[in-house]
Amino acid sequence: MNAFTPFRSLRKPVFARLYMAQTTNLLGDALTWVGLALLAFELAGKTSAVVLSGALTLRIAAFVLLSPLAGAIADRLDRKKILVITHLARMLIVSLLPFVTQIWQIYALIFSLNVFNAFFTPTYQATIPLVTGQNDYPQAIALSSATYQLLGVLGPGIAGGVAALIGARQVFFLDALTFLIAAVLILTLPGQLRVQPSPSNSATKGRTWRDIKNGTKRLFTDAPIRYALAMQLVASIAGAQILVNTVGYVQGTLKLGNVEYGWVMAAFGIGATISAVAFGAASKRLARTTFMLLGAALVTLALLPANYVGLAPLMILWLVAGMGQNLVNLPAQTLIADRIPADAQGRVYGAHFAWSHLWWGLSYPLAGWLGSNFGDRTFLYGSLVGLVLLVAVQLTLSPQQHEREHEHKSMWHEHEHLHEEHHQHEHPEGFVGEPHSHSHQHLAMRHSHPYKSDLHHLHSY
Structure with a gap:
């Protein structure tokens, strides 16, 4: 495998600019959460963990409640405007955090911050396939995840x-x-980041609510995507155990310090980074569902012996767990780009973002309960719960090959054309009237008539 394959997606100038904005944004997120932890300790002292857990709960609540709406809006509006507005709003909110003097103010600002995160992330995820096209979007998604x-x-x-x-x-x-820097990078992109809607998506009363329901319906009626979502529940069971109970095991059971805890969690992150690069290089060689089954097995089995090992073996196990976690999450994102029409991807990414975070909202309390009641066997029991769920998902939801091929057939290619009577669509300023090429998608929708199908044309640049 070529480890540098994911970087080929940076040849697309629009994605390269978006990737720079995302990297800047991620540095900002790190500053946010480190600053928040220090601020919580300053205001709450020994009860700062309660403040941080409350902030994380509000974060998940914002994602679950608002991401489906964000995805529906992303299918309708210029995504560049959405990305810029969400960056500027978060800039203003974090600018207020230095002036906080009460705990409730932290809660209010963090919830507000994640309201705009809930609009940013699904919009960004849905935009990657739009600007990269068929050949590069798996690598682009992998590069974003690795970063x-x-x-x-x-x-x-x-x-x-x-x-x-x-x-x-x-x-x-x-x-x-x-x-602010990320907002400027996106604002200076040429043209719009907007999907041309199909005729059936014309503006009508109640359309937003129908789009939200449609996004969730597509998640649960498409067999491979439904399988992916269920596998993410399996991965979240193990992931929550790692995030919640590792510190107790390292510092309580092994009697080690903050430095060693940092090493263990770094191993988990490095494993996730390695698997993101590997997926970007090998994404066309194996089925998405194969990656997800392998990843769910790795992250779940890595926990099985973890209560009985020392520091070095624990780091190796957490490296494997990190690889497994990302081998579940990355294919789930690319499956949506594979199987969902371009003019509906925003709402499906939004629904997926909400449901996948709901899994974590269920897994965190389970991890806390196991950690408080079975401290010396928490990883063992968490692994067993995950394994039972993994077997159940594989037996009941694993899609058959014909289901993967025939629900929606999405065919992307690039071609050159001139505008004429039978081929008209919108372009950014400067394209009209000139021969040019761009990514082009035909969506073959199955009908009851055995000899007919409708083809809808969608375009991205």
């Missing part, structure tokens, strides 16, 4: 050093600057 995982490892350390240098509250001003 997310790598900065998840390095970002807190960078943010901690910055906080020590300029002060905990001042971190938020630098955080706001990263959002």
Whole structure:
């Protein structure tokens, strides 16, 4: 496998700019959460963990409640405007955090911040296939995920050093600057990032609610995507165990310190980064469902012996678990781009973002309950719960080959054309009247008539 394959997607100038904006945004996120942890300790002292857990709960609540709406809007409006507005709004919100004096103010601002995160993330995810086309979008998604995982490892350390240098509250001003830079990068993109809707999606009363329901319906009626969502529940069971109970095992059972805990969690992040690069290089060689089954097995089995090992074996297990976690999540994103028409991908990404975070909302309490009641066997029991669920999902929801091929057939290709009577569609300024090429998608929708099908044309640049 060529480890540099994911970087080929940066040849697309629009995606390259979006990727730079995302990387800047992720650095800002690291500053946000390190600054928030320090602020919570400043205001709440020993009960700061309660404040942070409350903030995480509000984060998930915002994602579950608003991401489906965000996805529906992303199918209708210029996505560039949505991305810019969400960055500027978050810039203003984090600029208020240095002035917080009460706990409730933290809750209010964090919920507000994640309202706009709920609009940003599904819109960004749905935009990647739009601007890269068929050949490059799996690698582009993998590169974005690898960057997310790598900065998840390095970002807190960078943010901690910055906080020590300029002060905990001042971190938020630098955080706001990263959002501003990302907004400018997106604002300077040429043209629009907008999908041309099919005729059936013309504006009608109640359309937004129908789009929201349609996004969830597509998740659960498409067999491979439904399987992917269920596998993400399996992965979240194990992932929550790692995020919630690792610190207790490392510092309580093994009697080690913060540094060793950091090493273990870094191994988890590095494993996720490695698997993102590997998926980008091998995504065309194996079925998406094969990646997900392998990933769910890895992350679940890695927990099985974890309560009985020392530091070095635990780091190896968490490296494997990180690889498994991402081998479930990445194919789930690319399946949506594979199987959903371009003018409906926003609402499906939004629904997927909401449901996948709902799984974590269920898995976190389970991990906390196991950790508080079975501290010396929490990883073992968490692994057994995950394995039972994995077997159930595989036996009941694993899609058959014919289901993967024939629900929606999406055919992307690039071709050159001139505008004429029978071929008209909108372009960014400067394209009209000139021969040019762009990604072109035909969607073959199955009908009851054995000899007919409708072809809808969708375009991206």
